[in-house]
Amino acid sequence: MSNHSKRKEEHLALAKKYFAIKENDFDRIELVRPALPESCVSPATIACEILGKKVKAPFYINAMTGGSEKSKEINRAIGKASRIGQIPFATGSSSILAKEKDQLASFYAAREENPDGLFFANVNPNTPASIAKNIVKELNADALQIHINTVQELAMPEGDRDFVWLDKLKAIRDEVDIPVIIKEVGFGFDKSSIDLLQKNDFHLIDLGGAGGTNFAQIENGRSSHPLPYLDELGLSTVKSALIAQDSGIDFFASGGIRNALDILKCLVLGAKSVGIANLFLQVYENGGEDGLVETVLRFEDELAGLFALFGINKVNEATKVKYALTKGLWKEFIQIAVDD
Template identity: 40%
Template sequence: MDRSLRKLEHIRHALSAQEMEGSVFDDVRFVPNSLPDSRYADTSLICDLGPFRLSSPILINAMTGGAEQTTQINRKLAIIARERGLAMAVGSQMAALRDPTVRHSYQVVREEHPHGIIFANVGAEATVEEAQAAVDMIEADGLQIHLNVMQELLMPEGDREFRGYLERISSIRESVNVPVIVKEVGFGMARSSIQELVGIGVDLIDVGGKGGTNFARVENMRRTEPLVMFEEWGLSTVESLLEASCATGLTTQFIATGGIRNGYDAAKALALGASASGIAGAMLKCVQTMSLEECMEAVDMWHHQIRIVMTALGVKRVSGLSEQPLLITGKTAELARLRGISLERWAQKK
């Protein structure tokens, strides 16, 4: 199938492939502070992600591009990012590297957000030359390399060859002229994969857990014979962050993407060790169903919710959330037990 048509099918199915059941973020609770000695006006959302100084810990994560009809979606997303000071990633640019006629569907982001932090995006099958071309295409500040093995296996026209990923990621990281983020696409990451990436010098990892858009379900919607048993594949974002806590190098930072429904979930992800929270599915729903002004109001509300948490806990800076004790229960706690992850240290922080 033509890549442009595939991109349109992905957009069409994405909203109906959102997880509808309770989120694993509901397994995470803050320990309240009745004497926070704080003031809402003193809270700041400014934070650091590697070399990037962000005005918000929320970033608009990779969604789309590669078809003329997706240009307007990316234009709206870029306007929201510009008006609310958010970093933004484009969807996979592999389509534009193969077909230059769809490049504008990505370049529109830089046109609308000329001074913002923008991340390019390629698959782990990309060559060094393709990765640099993706960066140059949108004058990107960083590059996401996405991993989506299960999605490719379920995609009727997807890849079936996954050898050499780690070596290519290493070559790209060493060669391109911007920082590299390695990103899982909705299936989460175990500590072994994280440790392998840390071992080749990757400093920024997006754990991309299950809980948001279910890309196995998206591909099953496109199949004549769906393989529905694989729709439960992977680790949640919370589980992946717990895995990361056992596997990281001293300099590695994490982005939490997957199933973040609001600012409260984003604050929980930050408390679990993420440096930023990526939102994709919820933002796609905004631009598909609401006005630009309503979308920006939604971002304002997410920011407000994060600052409520910070004020209630007596935290002035986003980085301070990671010092707060957390209670982790339910299925997440059971998986942590099976994986040998101690939850007591989370509950006894500070």
């Protein structure tokens, strides 16, 4: 096993070790529910179109893994669950394929299980544009996530120390002919970075906010010289969503999603879709692919129920739901965060 594949395996083990369903900023949003919604529970209300493809629900299985034998089976289960649930899906970073082409099967397993679904490939910004283009072709991807993960890299013993990435992002975008999603990995987006992306013609981000998997913590768990203060960095998914909302950029929301109500809150804040990763990973670890399929279908049923409770008849109506920010999500913070 290569060092890169070994790192992938360590990430999976530590993601399980540190996983916890815990309080986060989603608990600080109170939605105003109509007592008389005049609605019925229907799966049709949560169906929508994402990046030109029809899907059954506005959430997706987000990037987790690939590049090792264990991750091949996880990706196969992800593909099956996304096919049965008719939702988008992503694999983890496939940048390993630049040097280890024999790991292609560990990623393609997901696409094999769901050949017609909406699929996101994933690379890091240092992936040569030509390699990224080839990965997109090999995996038959509908969109490409480019993950930006400076905090993780600094915590990673063998991580990058050069974070001059903008031109590399542009080079990859200009080389591929599918939508590009700039994705954080658990530390969220600030206003200035969103503005910089918009000025350079990037118009879709995945917030990847704090509140769920903490990759600084995971890398510190691998390091003989950990930097534990990095664990505390990052903007929550909710704070990032409020900042993105103010910026007017299209965004997917991910990071710390625990249940269907959190999905709804993301949609209320303006997310086009909602990504879930580690929660689904742990469901798979404990219940196998059948457990993963059951959870995806249950989330769809529960979200349709919540839509009925709030009188929402289609996904883009969710932003009409009124809400209050409580217990720490004070307006002063948001004002500071969005001021130029």
